[in-house]
Amino acid sequence: MQHRSKHRGHRGHRARASLAGPLALALGAGVALAVGGAGTAQAVEDRNVARNAGFESGLTGWTCTANSGTTVTSPVRSGAAALKAVPAGLDNARCSQTVAVLPNSTYELSAWVQGAYAYLGATGTGTTDVSTWTPGSGTWQQLTTSFTTGPDTKQVTVYTHGWYGQAAYHVDDVSVFGPDGGGDGDPDPQVPAAPAGLAPGTVTSSSVALTWDAVAGATGYHVYRDGARVQTVSGTSATVTGLAADTAYGFQVSAVNAAGESAKSGTVTVRTRTGGTTPNPTVPKHAVTGYWQNFDNGATVQKLRDVQDQYDIIAVSFADSTATPGQIVFNLDPAVGYASVADFTADIAAKKAAGKSVVLSVGGEKGNVTINSDASATAFADSAYALMQEYGFSGVDIDLEHGINSTYLTKALRQLSAKAGPGMVLTMAPQTIDMQHTGTEYFKLALAVKDILTVVNTQYYNSGSMLGCDGKVYSQGSVDFLTALACIQLQGGLDPSQVGLGVPASPRGAGSGYVSPTIVKNALDCLTRGTGCGTFKPPTTWPSLRGAMTWSTNWDATAGNAWSNAVGPHVHNLP
Numbered sequence: 051m052q053h054r055s056k057h058r059g060h061r062g063h064r065a066r067a068s069l070a071g072p073l074a075l076a077l078g079a080g081v082a083l084a085v086g087g088a089g090t091a092q093a094v095e096d097r098n099v100a101r102n103a104g105f106e107s108g109l110t111g112w113t114c115t116a117n118s119g120t121t122v123t124s125p126v127r128s129g130a131a132a133l134k135a136v137p138a139g140l141d142n143a144r145c146s147q148t149v150a151v152l153p154n155s156t157y158e159l160s161a162w163v164q165g166a167y168a169y170l171g172a173t174g175t176g177t178t179d180v181s182t183w184t185p186g187s188g189t190w191q192q193l194t195t196s197f198t199t200g201p202d203t204k205q206v207t208v209y210t211h212g213w214y215g216q217a218a219y220h221v222d223d224v225s226v227f228g229p230d231g232g233g234d235g236d237p238d239p240q241v242p243a244a245p246a247g248l249a250p251g252t253v254t255s256s257s258v259a260l261t262w263d264a265v266a267g268a269t270g271y272h273v274y275r276d277g278a279r280v281q282t283v284s285g286t287s288a289t290v291t292g293l294a295a296d297t298a299y300g301f302q303v304s305a306v307n308a309a310g311e312s313a314k315s316g317t318v319t320v321r322t323r324t325g326g327t328t329p330n331p332t333v334p335k336h337a338v339t340g341y342w343q344n345f346d347n348g349a350t351v352q353k354l355r356d357v358q359d360q361y362d363i364i365a366v367s368f369a370d371s372t373a374t375p376g377q378i379v380f381n382l383d384p385a386v387g388y389a390s391v392a393d394f395t396a397d398i399a400a401k402k403a404a405g406k407s408v409v410l411s412v413g414g415e416k417g418n419v420t421i422n423s424d425a426s427a428t429a430f431a432d433s434a435y436a437l438m439q440e441y442g443f444s445g446v447d448i449d450l451e452h453g454i455n456s457t458y459l460t461k462a463l464r465q466l467s468a469k470a471g472p473g474m475v476l477t478m479a480p481q482t483i484d485m486q487h488t489g490t491e492y493f494k495l496a497l498a499v500k501d502i503l504t505v506v507n508t509q510y511y512n513s514g515s516m517l518g519c520d521g522k523v524y525s526q527g528s529v530d531f532l533t534a535l536a537c538i539q540l541q542g543g544l545d546p547s548q549v550g551l552g553v554p555a556s557p558r559g560a561g562s563g564y565v566s567p568t569i570v571k572n573a574l575d576c577l578t579r580g581t582g583c584g585t586f587k588p589p590t591t592w593p594s595l596r597g598a599m600t601w602s603t604n605w606d607a608t609a610g611n612a613w614s615n616a617v618g619p620h621v622h623n624l625p
Contacts, residue, residue, distance in 0.1 A: 099149045099157070099233055100208065103224040105131045106266060111147050118143035125220055125384035127162045127190045127284045128268045128307070132222040134165075137212040143219070146209035149226050150233025151199050157228030159208060160194040162284075164220045164384060167213035168193065172226075174207050176200020188344075188370070188381030190222070190284050204231065217346040217385055223269065242268040242305035244313040251287075251392025252399065255295035255323045257440055259392035260303070261287045262315065268305035274314060276300050287390040291440055293322050330444040330473040331405045336624045337362040338617065339477065339507050339550060339599035340606065341411065344368065346385035349558070349604035353387060354397035354408070357603045358611055360618025363477060363505075364401060364603070365411040365447040369437070371419045376426030376462065377433045378412060378419055380441065391441075398442045407475045410437055413449035421462050422455045431465035438470060445475035445504070448495075456495040463495075467502045478506045479552060479599065482513040482526075482535060488542045497543050507550035507599030510535060511563025518586060526563040529584040532573035536595075537588055540577075546592035552599040555613040559605035567616035570598055578624050597621040 101111035105121045106129050112119065119135040126132040135143035151157060153176070161170050163184060170193040171181030182195045199206065208226055212219045242265045251259035260273065264286050273281040273288045276299060281288050293299060298321045302314040340361040343349060357364055369378040388394045398408045412419055412434075421430050434446055446466065448459070467474055476499065484492035485508050496506050510532055515525045518534025519541055525531060532551050539549050553570055554560035572582035580591045598617055600606060606613045 095230055096228055097230050098225045098227050099151065099231055100147060100224050100226045101149070101233070103226075104129045104222060104267075105133045109133075109145075112145050113147070114145040115143065116141040119145045122220070123264075124389055125164055125190075125285060126264060127164075127222040128264070128270065129222075129266050130264045132220050133210075134218055134220050135210070135212060136218040137166075137214055137216055140214065142211045142214055144209055144211035145221070146207050147224075148205050148207045150231030151203060151206050151226075152229045152231050153199050153201050153203050155229045155231075156196060156198045157206075157226050158194065158196050159226055160192055161210060161224040162190045162192050162222045163210070164188070164190045164222075166217040166219050166385075168219040168221065169211050169213075170195065170209075172197045172206050172208045174203070174205065176203030186216075186219070188383045220384065240267060241310040242266065242307055242312045245271065245286075245303045245305050245315045248301065248303050248315045248318050250301075250318060250320045251390065252289075252395040252442075253320060253323055254439065254442070256293050257289055257291040258293065258299065258301065258320045258322065259287070259289045259390070259395060260301055260318070261390045261392055262303050265305040265312070267307055268312075269307040270305075272304045272306060272311065274302040274304070277302075282306075287392060289391055289395075289440055291436070295322055297322050329402070330475060331402055331407060333407055333475060333504055334362050334622070335547070335594065335596075336621050337505065337550075337597045338614065338621050339363040339365060339505065339552075339597070340555075340603040340614070341365045341367045341479075341599075341601050343602050343604045344386060345383045349602065350607035351386060352604055352607060354394065354401055356607070357401070357406075358606065358614045358618075359404075360614040360622075361406065361603060362597075363407045363409060363475065363599075365409050365449075365477065365479075366443070367411045367602070368414040368449070369410050369412045369419070369434075372433075374429055375423065376419060376421045376429035378410075378430065378437065379433065380410060380437050395441050402442065402444065407444040408442070409445045409447045409475050409477060410434070410441070410443045411447040411449050411479075413451055418452045419450065421458045423458060424461065427458045427462035428465060430459075430462040431469065434466050435469040438474075444473075445470065445477070447477040447479060449479040451481060454491050454495060456491040456498060459495055460498040463499050463502065467499075474502065475504050476502055477504050479509055480506065481509050482516050484508075485535070485539055486517060487538070493539075493542060496539075496548070500544065500548070503544075503548050505548050505550045505596045505599075506539065506544060507552040508535070508539070509552045509601070511552070511554050511560040513563065520586065522586075524586070527565050527569075529569050529572045529576060529582065530586040532565070532570070533576045533583060533588060534586040536573075536577060537586075540592055540595075546594045547596050549592070550596045550599050552601070555600040555602060555606035556609040558608065559601050567613055570617050571620045574598065574620060574624060593625040595624065597624070
């Protein structure tokens with residue numbers, strides 16, 4: 051499948067003794083000397099020489115190519131605004147500013163970025179121009195580099211840009227920290243005001259989601275529970291976990307920056323629920339699965355509340371791995387448009403209340419989680435269960451496309467099932483090659499967890515021709531391809547209720563293998579009723595076949611919901 055704080059430097063005062071006679075301008079670690087009266091040398095203070103470094107004044111001081119930049123109120127790292135820039139066509143969304151500098155001086159250049167590919171650099175330094183970049187992140191991360199100006203350099207252009215064909219990137223808290231070049235840079239920060247608007251969001255038996263208003267000049271926020279600091283975050287929301295059921299807690303928030311910490315906000319008292327998260331609904335006998343994109347790749351951007359009603363299982367794509375083998379986290383992409391994590395978890399709860407299962411997908415085309423030891427199996431189970439508790443996910447989807455170890459992944463899933471209980475939804479989305487025979491690692495995994503497995507939705511696309519259960523070769527994109535390959539699983543030991551047909555929602559949803567909804571409906575009829583078949587005739591029918599899956603609900607929406615409007619009712623009316 052396709053994958054996918056307003057920081058200003060500390061002011062430094064470095065005095066140097068007066069020098070008589072000829073004066074050599076000196077630079078060391080960001081210190082410069084300027085000539086004063088009567089041949090004396092005066093220290094030049096270090097500061098952030100960038101103007102409007104936190105974009106609190108819109109794009110004042112900044113120039114963005116092709117009108118690619120704008121300021122937004124979410125996501126922001128601190129304060130009330132940040133830059134959002136969107137590459138388009140041959141434009142990489144370059145936003146730049148020319149700053150005043152001193153010759154022969156060193157400057158530390160940094161910025162906080164989020165979203166897709168983001169670059170940070172400086173040109174016109176008079177020495178070696180510099181740049182650094184990141185392929186993107188769902189959370190704020192800091193890019194840093196440094197440059198030294200030439201002997202005659204008094205201005206340098208600093209810039210940030212994205213990359214061609216990629217999604218939007220966000221920038222906040224730019225800093226060009228070094229000797230004051232005489233420009234109108236941002237002032238040093240003052241201790242921020244106390245946050246206002248602290249309010250609870252989703253409350254479970256073990257967690258409370260909190261949101262509050264942004265504070266100008268803040269680079270982060272401390273979250274307090276009953277007077278003890280429990281979290282530090284860069285945004286204006288947090289979820290406090292590890293709480294006892296049916297217990298009242300008092301929460302406060304303070305704002306921080308380089309100048310210090312504000313007073314705490316007023317206390318908000320919240321009582322946790324007596325039970326767990328919203329109970330998992332029962333998956334229908336015949337179900338439609340759709341992958342929901344937690345990123346923007348050109349398909350229609352949706353919130354979970356916008357996912358079409360025909361989908362019974364919604365796979366949130368994707369979890370992210372950490373430096374700890376087996377451990378997963380989930381980072382809500384700001385490109386999706388949620389104001390807070392609490393809004394997202396509320397959407398999950400609403401979908402579950404409507405009878406839908408919302409699972410967290412692990413893997414994807416670009417994602418990978420390594421589970422090849424007892425420790426990594428436990429790390430997976432513990433982190434996955436924590437995410438189920440925190441967000442209300444009904445279970446997990448295994449979409450690992452870079453090889454798996456069935457022995458340890460089986461251990462991981464069984465540990466997770468023991469924690470989550472019998473209501474856990476477990477789905478898989480192997481590639482066609484992964485389910486060609488019962489000796490593959492994926493097939494062995496599916497059989498090993500058959501008693502807790504909900505459905506395997508094999509991806510019948512991006513594969514080329516493959517063998518069917520009759521030993522013949524079939525080309526993708528046909529009724530025969532879907533039915534003859536599904537037959538392998540049906541004859542290989544999976545229950546028919548654990549088999550689904552995975553197809554793209556539109557030609558843009560996959561590199562190859564798109565089939566029209568009519569072909570999908572014919573394949574479903576062939577496997578369950580014995581009608582609508584192509585040249586391949588199954589030896590029997592499997593009326594309890596689970597249904598179909600698509601990548602993705604977003605591509606389906608882009609195509610006017612043609613896939614779900616056609617396939618959804620057909621699946622729900624299977625025998």
